[in-house]
Amino acid sequence: MKKIIILTLSLFMLSALTAVTIYEIQYTEDPSGDSPYDGEVVTTTGIVTAYGFGNDKYFISMPEGGAWKGIYVYDYTNAPAPGDEVEITATVDEYYDLTELTFVTSFSILSSGNPIPDPVSITTNELATEEMYEGVLVTISNITVTEIPNSYNEWYVDDGSGECQVDDGFFEYPAPLIGDEFISITGLVDYGFYYYSINPRDANDVVVGGVGAIIYDHEPAIGEDVLVQFTYYEDYSIMLWWKTSSDYDFEPLEMTTGRSVDYFATIPGQDGGTTVNFYIEATDSTGVVETFPEGDPETIIFGVYSHQAILNIPPRAFNPHAGETFPIEFASQQNDKAILRIYNAEGKLVRTLVNTIIENQTGINLYEWDGRDKENNLLPLGLYICFLEVIDTTNGNKKTAKAPIVIGSMLK
Template sequence: MKGIILSILSLTVAVGIMAVPFSCYDIQYTENASGDSPYEGQTVDVTGVVTAVIPGTGFYMADPGGGPWSGLYVYGRNSAAQVSVGDEIIATGDIIEYSGLTELSLPTNIQIISNNNPVPAAIDLTTAQVPYNNRISEQWEGVLVSIYDLTVTSTPDSYGQWKVSSGNAVSMIDDIFFNIAAATTINIGDTWHKITGIVDQHTAAGYKLNPRSMQDMIKENKIENSIIEISSIGNAQIGESYILDVSTSMINSDWEVSSYTMDLSFDNGRLQFNDVVFDSTLTLTRPQISDLGQGKIRIHYQADQTMTANLGDILIKLSFTVQGFGNLSVNISEFKYGDTPVNNLSSGSLVVKVTEAIAFMSISTTSSSKNVFDPAMGEKLIIEYGTKVGFLSRALIRIYDVQGRLVATPVHKNFESSTGFESVQWDGRDSNMKRLEPGVYYCHAEVSNRETSKRYKTVQPVVIKARLK
């Protein structure tokens, strides 16, 4: 009987131990020269804080305390839509090695414990500590790190990878989070003061830092190289109000900055601007706000003294109320510190997912939120379409003239976005690439559920303007 009790106790203790989720450090730490996880091939529960999300692909998580071996990549297209940066989670899945990268693959369960947790601070390293071609970088896989005082030694290759050096050591930069080459110019010999990114690796290329946004890339001490970025909300709801942070990179005292002017634009049919919030920000008194019309506002702030800031400090906060579905962007069209324009501007957004099985469509142009455009002047129609996520669906966008004749089919494809929203720009040409005559046309959106064969439709008019003679 005593033996049975001891066996039961032993089993209880063992189950209790197994029920405790692993940390990222537990999964990553290894003394094996290959760098492979000791848990490769096993199904595990891992806990950590989400540090970055790659839409439609996966996300990174890390131990709250940071440090070497503290990060982990989670692969799974559906999983990327289930989490947000700052979520504390427990993820269940298999540990695999994919081209040298340790990852938790295709999680079968993600439990969100809490939200809005701080992301572990980036670890300051030298290029000698995180070279692209040496196994000493293995400990930083999945970890947010920063390197300093860099010189570009190669331009982006066909995979978006490029190299920087500091002294004799070389690190590699990659673009899994955003298209760096499209956001800024990378030339051999350029210098960068600081680049922050999450480290990944591929056996064919080596270890690479992946900046999460332009805010992770800072050039030398010039006002024009400052970075202004608006935060985003990943799962907003119609009728609710939200605060978007406007953050800045470092402001040096010798720049003698004492004012800023910011022009914003947004879809005022689906977003209502409420006010600014300046408590606990770099903006110490209420700024001047000017309504420029058609979803455009200007914010001007004049300080009583020279402004200084550290990377990521909040310049001001913006309050919006959501009034419609869609991926609703809040764009910075222009920003100046004093009289100096700032080059690196990153927009924010509020993603309001469709909650019903319908065909959603919103039409605007490259210059306004109206459905009237002039292709002869280079304007294009932006057609945003969407549906509820969670089922395999196909989108069909067709343009008809007033006689009901089909003239163009801008979209005929499966949905790929994890948010349920996609968009296309139409240049006013028919299926034969001929420019259509001015007049009224009708844009039909159809979403088909490929699992049930159900179809959902909506239609909106569009106008091609006639040019004045």
């Protein structure tokens, strides 16, 4: 009996120290897809392809990458960096049919700064159906959105071979629309709730189709910076020009490249009640400039969600006698009553421009004043006062704001 126990113990210890490759852990011909090492303690090595899945977990791969050569590590104790070569002793587990390494008992970094394996190019149908790509860094190309994000931020794309799921294990991509096209999406493949999905690691993994900008939040939180991604296929100098409604002119932000065709810039967060407009210029080596979009600038809105009186007036004169109008942006929370008036320098009311309930969810409204009084006459040059009164319709509380407007002289 003692010999049997000792033999069993020895076999257990040998199993616990079994050194195997990721390929050996993952490769299976079993229709269930289960690893042949399911339930066993193994030691393996690999290059970290991504960290931060579900905030603090990661994937590793054999250096050459490829089918069956990547695996998910459920380990929230260690925090390796992409490119680290690690050695791990852990238990192989089929967690709801996802092969993973868990219960890590030994972890060491063998080297750092190693190249991350190249992604494997596969079809969307292969991603959706093939066990061999679970845990692997892959790329799908020339794809179109077929389903918009559900409540779990899962959405679907198709390259014509059959749709697959895109998920947000690492970062949340801004909600696409059905029909949106992407040149490619790169990411790690996981499995859950009966679906394989691709999880891009960051914005660089998502290459949009066509030339244009992606705004990562059209209505950000107050004070939150906004990331803008621009895709362009030439090696041009790319500059983003932006301003708020209170600024005199656009200010430049140089866009930096993350991949060969993608450029990024961060627009600083703003106070509530602020509208940011921006456009992008691509300049070639001869100085020829292309502007995107071709028409009106793109818009980002920092909404107002409390009772306030906000006036945004650009610091410039305007000439209504030459047909110019003047943009007056005013804001308060939705359902407040807003009254916008113009007074002359002597304090006499010359016109009430707005008397309305704010229906816009962001609270921001724009009025283009034509420089006319209540009799529809063009006003003479001079200083005028724009006065905003905001009334909270639930309790009658009032707030006000005012700002000067200058009507310039007629052009000679």
